[in-house]
Amino acid sequence: MGERLVESVPNVSEGRDRAAIEAMAAALQSGPTVRLLDVQSDPDHHRTVFTLVGDPDGVADAILRLFAAALPRIDLRLHRGEHPRMGAVDVVPFVPVRGVTMADCVALARRVGREVWERFRVPVYLYEEAASRPERRDLAEIRRGEFEGFADKILREEWAPDFGERVLHPTAGATAIGAREFLIAFNVNLGTADLKVAKAIARAVRGSSGGLRYVKALGVALADRGIVQVSMNLTNYKKTPLARALDLVRSEAARHGVAVVGTEIVGLVPEEALFSAADHYLRLERxxxxxxxxxxxxxxPDG
Structure with missing residues (x-):
């Protein structure tokens, strides 16, 4: 890989149609300067998370190819899943890895956002470090109302898109494109089918309702397994490490008489985050x- 590396982790609203997912993956990795590192799909969330790295121009081109592949294959009028969504390509973050700055990623988000509107007529909202105003930094706030409520939301002056007209794409909705630091998607599965318990724990854990500052969380049902899940995004794993988030979920679950039956990481994770968890639970010294x-x-050294 080159000296300048950007990571992107686009999330699409398709987690069940294997042929569609493979077509989108093929579109992402067809460029010569981009490497697709990971593909993770969840049928309950009805969502797929791709992780790719490459030089800024190569990653930008890959994201545009993703839109070209995704839009004919995803119709949000027919889409039902546990994860909130407002777009066929729901969110596209750019993350600086090597030889690029956050400012470079902000510029990349704005460039790609403009091209997405011009080529595909999908309205675009900029979020996190690329946000055009403070209230748009939070992806959850932009996505509130989801696809079904966005046709009315986009007509309000304060929710005019950063790129595009105030008209929702009929099948692809709207897209959030931004720049941010590395994020860990970390889910904790609970030994109960009671969704109210998962939602109560998520409310206790997430920063917006008084929990951990760098955690976003929601409770979802995993219908195919008959259990529920606390689905989290750790937006700063150094200040809120995996172990701290898991310990709080486990403590809150115990209050409800529920056990943690498993955890999962969606996408890729920095090794530092896993070393930190090992250090915490093994009580390692030095x-x-x-x-x-x-x-x-x-x-x-060689030899």
Whole structure:
């Protein structure tokens, strides 16, 4: 890979049609300077998360190819899933990895947002570091009302899109495009089918309702497994590490007489976040990442 690397983690509102997902993945990885690192689909959320890296121009082109592949295959009028959504390509973040700044990613978000409107007539909202005004930093606030409520929302002066006319795309809705730091999507599964319990725990955990400052959370049902889930985004894993989020969910679940039966990470995760969790739960003393065998091997000189 080149000296300048940007990560993008587009989320699309399709988690069940394997052929459609494969077509979108193929579109993303068809460029010569982009590498598709991960694809994770969830049929209950009815959502797929792609993770790709590459040089800024290559990643921008890949996202435009994704829109071209996604729009003929996703009709939000027919879409029903547990995860909130307002667009076929629901959200596209750009994350600086190497040799680029957050300002570069903001400029990239604005460039791609303009092109998405001009090519596909999908209205675009800028969020997080690319937001055009403070109240649009929060993705959840932009997406509130979802696809079904957005036709009316977009007509309000304060919700005019950053790029595009105040008309929702009939099948693809609207899209949020932004720039941000690395985010960890971390889900905790609970041994109950009671959605009220998951929602109560999510409310206790998320920062907006008095929980952990860098956690966004919602309670969802996993119908195919007969259980519920606390689905979280950790927006700063250094200040709110995985272990702290899990401990609070476990504590709140115990209050409801419910056990944690499993956890999952959606997409990719920095190794530092996992080292931190291992350090926390194993009570390691004087632990260094250099003690990890594979890291020592990879850093050893040839021969």
């Amino acid at each position: 632990f260094s990442p250099d003690q990890v065998l594979e890291r020592r091997i990879s850093s050893a």
